[in-house]
Amino acid sequence: MPPFKRLPRAVREQQMLDAAVKVFSRRGFHAASMDEIADDAGISKPMVYAYLGTKEELFVACLHREGARMMAAIVDAAAPGLPADERLWHGLRAFFNFVGAHRDGWAVLYRQARGTEPFAAELAAMRSRLVDLVAGMLDHAFRARGREVSATDLEVVAYALVGASESLADWLADHPEADPEQTATRVLNVCKEV
Amino acid sequence: MPPFKRLPRAVREQQMLDAAVKVFSRRGFHAASMDEIADDAGISKPMVYAYLGTKEELFVACLHREGARMMAAIVDAAAPGLPADERLWHGLRAFFNFVGAHRDGWAVLYRQARGTEPFAAELAAMRSRLVDLVAGMLDHAFRARGREVSATDLEVVAYALVGASESLADWLADHPEADPEQTATRVLNVCKEV
DNA sequence: GGCGTAACCTTACGTCGGGGTAGGTATGCT
C-alpha cells in the first residue's frame, strides 16, 4: 500500500478545517458526521479528535477561522487612510467578494451558527464587532458631509445596513452565477440615496 | 389516577404544534426530541406520530403555520385600500409586532429553517412571496411620487429592505425588553430618506 | 340500558446512526 504521507500538525489542521467547513456547510452542524469530515480531509477520525477536539470545538474553530478571515478582508480593504466614502465602498466590495469566494464558509458562519444554540453567542459577538466597525465608518462619512447623528441611531442604521448586506450575501451564496461586484454596487446605490 | 382528558383531534394538533414550535425554537431542529415535544404538549409520543407524522413533517407543519400567520398579519395590516406610503408603514408595524409577539415562532422560521437543508427551500419560497409583496408596495409608493424604477432594481431594494427588517427582527427576538413599535419606526426613518 | 365500534391514548421496545475512545503500529529525529 502507498504509505500515506505524514504531514506536520499545522498542515493537517488546516486540511481538517477545510473539510469541516465544507461538510458543515453542506449538511448542517448536526447532520454532518465526524466520519465524513475525517474522510474528506483524507485522514481518520481519531486524528480530528486529537488535533481539534470534540465536534463542538471543531465547529467553533471553523467559526473563528472563517470569521477572522472575513474581518481581515474587510479591514484590509477599508484602510483608515482613505476618505470616509471610499472606506465604506471598499469595505462593501471586500465583503461581497469574500462571500462570493468563500460561499461555504459563509454558510457555516451565518446559516448554521445562527440557529444552533451554543454558537449563537459566538456569532453575535463577531457581528457586533462588524456593526461597530460599520458604525464608525458611517460616523466618519456623515461628519465629512457635516451631518451629525446620535450614537444609537448610528448603530441602528449600521445594523440595518449589515442586515441588508447579509441578506443579499445569502442570496449571492445560493446563486453561483451572480457577480459579487455588481451586488456590492447595487447596495451602494441604495445607500447613496441616504 | 386522574383520567387524562380526551380532546378532539383538532385541539390536540394545535397543542402539539404549540409545543413543537416552542421546543424547536429553544433547542434547534436536531437537538429537539420528539419525547420532549410530546411531553410539553401533555401527550405521549405516538400521538404526535399519529397526527402530525414524522419529525420532518412536524417541523414543516410548524413552518407553514407560523409562516401563514405572519403573512396574514402583514397582509391584513397593509390593506390594499390604503395609500401606498401607509401600506408600507402598516406592513412594517405588523411585521415587527408579529415578531415581538411570537419570538419563538420567528426563531423557528428564520433561524432553524434557514440552516437545515430540507427546509431551506420551503423558507425561500415564503420569503420570495414576501419580497414580491414588498416590491409591489414599493412600486406603488414610487409611482405615487412620480418615480419610475426598473423591476430588477425594485426587487433588489425589496430584498435589502426585507433583509434589514429580518436582521432587526432577529435582534428584537433576543432582546425581550425592546419595543417592536419603536423598532418599526426606526426602520421607517431610514426608509424615508430614500 | 347494554353492547360494539371507532377514536383516543399509553407503556414499552427495536434499532441504528454517529460521537467519542482504547490500544496498537509506523516513521522520523536526536
Add this chain to the structure above:
DNA sequence: AGCATACCTACCCCGACGTAAGGTTACGCC
C-alpha cells in the same frame, strides 16, 4: 537505539426516532 509524534483499525454505547400491541373512553344503535 530510543523517544515522540503522526496515524490507524476496531470498538463501545447512548440517545433518540419510529413502532407494535394493548388499554380506555365516548358515542351510536338497537
